[in-house]
Amino acid sequence: MADRGRELTMGFLSGRHVLVAGAGVTGRSAAEALLAADAVVTVTDGSADNLAALEQLLPGVTLVPGLVAPPPGTDLVVTSPGWRPSSPLLVAAAAAGVEVIGEVELAWRMGMELADPPTWLAVTGTNGKTTTVGMLESILRAAGLDAVACGNVGLPVVDALLAGRRVLAVELSSFQLHWSPSVRPFAGVLLNLAEDHLDWHGTFEAYAAAKAGVLTGEVGIGGVDDPVVARLLARSSARAHIGFTLGSPEEGQLGVHDGQLVDRAFGASDTVLLPADDVRPGGPPGIADALAAAALARAHGVPASAVARGLREFRPGAHRAVLVATAGGVSYVNDSKATNPHAAAASLRSHERVVWVAGGLLKGASVDELVRSEGHRLRGAVVIGADREVIASALARHAPSVPVAVLDDASDAAMENAVRAARSMAQDGDAVVLAPAAASMDMFSDYAHRGQAFTEAVLKLTG
Structure with missing residues (x-):
């Protein structure tokens, strides 16, 4: 890291006054990278605890709580991704003519200063990002490449850059893409699109436009079974357009034929990658993610044998369609990541x-289409949380025969009560599935906390 830091000190940031908005994980990493690049760094945050932690970790930064305008002389603001454009500090910066970017954009610009910048392979979409980027990392490492998953998956991109990693498997949220106007990954994939984060972006169109930012490099890849993605891919500025599909692939696509994942986009002939049954997690979502990861890897020149080995070695993360227990003929599945x-x-x-x-x-999303399309398979439903009545109303409109338990319960026992109610509805052969369709912060610290609460409740009630 020190060698890469010295390489960056002669770059565009040297001596510039930069304000970092947010002292969480992303803000800390951005501040460290800026210091390595010889910038003059100020950090602001509404949390005194976050600032105090940063003071111990990074002596040399100026810490100012609760700024609502950039200090005089500020050349650049680097914001944490969750900060909305309407935040007073960011509005004031824009009004003062101070550029606002995110940590991902900072990493991109710093990387472009290097004599030999790393290759970016980027993943975004409404669902499947983390699984896809994990699959991609596994494939790249199976090929013997110095690769790491970073971005929205947990490791900030600037940390991967300073560590000198050669290939970056970058998971990008719509927030990060909004604040990354010049990022042009060598290859980028847009997995799928559905309503999400409309409270942040304002409209679905703005959300989709942010997501389409990954389709701006050499190779643009899209899930063409999704008509919105197919349209954005066709209109994108990427030089090469590659599709993936759960059906049999056309030329220029990856897909599934005779139970095999097949590449008809890279190479002179059809290339069989591996049997679809070997992909974990299984089912259509897992296979789609595997095709997307394979397409990114193949765009980077990874051989089919490494794609197969990497996908076979990949293990899904926690809280993603995990079978917790089977008791009394009923299976209990934790898919808390279905947010x-x-x-x-x-x-x-x-x-x-x-x-x-x-x-x-x-977060402003509608559940009507979900209930219309999947209501026929519901034995019952248990709804909790802040928007429980919205979901209950959709069930009443589109699946009126489905029994629904609406729990007005925010206590520590809320999830246990929900599992108990679900168990009372279930019959032999059914699955009780935690698939919230919503974020968790009304009752839990994050989706992992929610999934753990479900897991503990299931194990307690089933023995």
Whole structure:
């Protein structure tokens, strides 16, 4: 890291006054990278605890709590991704003519200063980002490449840059893409699109436009079974347009034929990658993610043998369609990562008969299409959280025969009560599935906390 830091000190940031908005994980990494590049760094945050932690970690930064305007002389603002454009500090910066970018954009610009910048392979979409980028990292490492998954998956991109990694498998959220106007990954994939984060972006069109930012490099890849993605891919500025599909692929696509993942885009002839049954997680969502990861890797020149080995070695993360227990003929599945209706629909579609545990913060998204399309498989539903009545109303409109338990409960026992209610509805052969279709912050610290609460409740009630 020190060698890469010295290489960066002669760059465009040297001596510039930069304000970092946010002292969380992303803000800390951005501040460290800026210091390595010899910038003059100020950090602001509404949390005194975050600033105090940063003071211990990074002596040399100026810490100012609760700024609502950039200090005089500020040349650049680097914002944490969750800060909305309407935040007073960012509005004031724009009014003063101070550029606002995100940590991902900072990493991109710093990387472009290097004599030999790393290769970016980027992943975005409403659902499947983390699984796809994990698959991609596994494939790249199977090929012997110095690669790391970074970005929205947990490791800030600037940390991967300073560590000198050669290939970056970058998961990008719509927030990060909004604040990254010049990022042009060598290859980028847009997995799918459905309503999400409309409370942040304002409209679906703005959300989709942010997501389409990954389709601006040499190779643009899209899930063409999604008509919105197919349209954005066709209109994108990428030099090469590659599709992936769960059907049999056309020329220039990857897909599934005779039970095999097949590449008809890279190479002189059709290339069989591996049997679809070897992909984990299984089912249509997992296979789609594997095709996307394979397309990115193949765009970078990875051989088919390494794609197969990497996909076979990949293990899904926690809280993603995890079977917790089977008791009394009923299976209990933790898919807490299904934080929007599109993801929840895919989760429910994996089971014939379901007792659905749902609810939380919908973030402006509608669940009507989810209930219309998947209501026929519901044995019952248990709804919790801030937007429980919205989900209950959709069930009443589109699946009126489905029994629904609406729990007005925010206590520590809320999830246990939800699982108990779900168990009372379930019959032999059913699945009780936590697929919330919503964010978790109304009742839990994050989706992992919610998934853990479900897991503990299931194990307690089933023994």
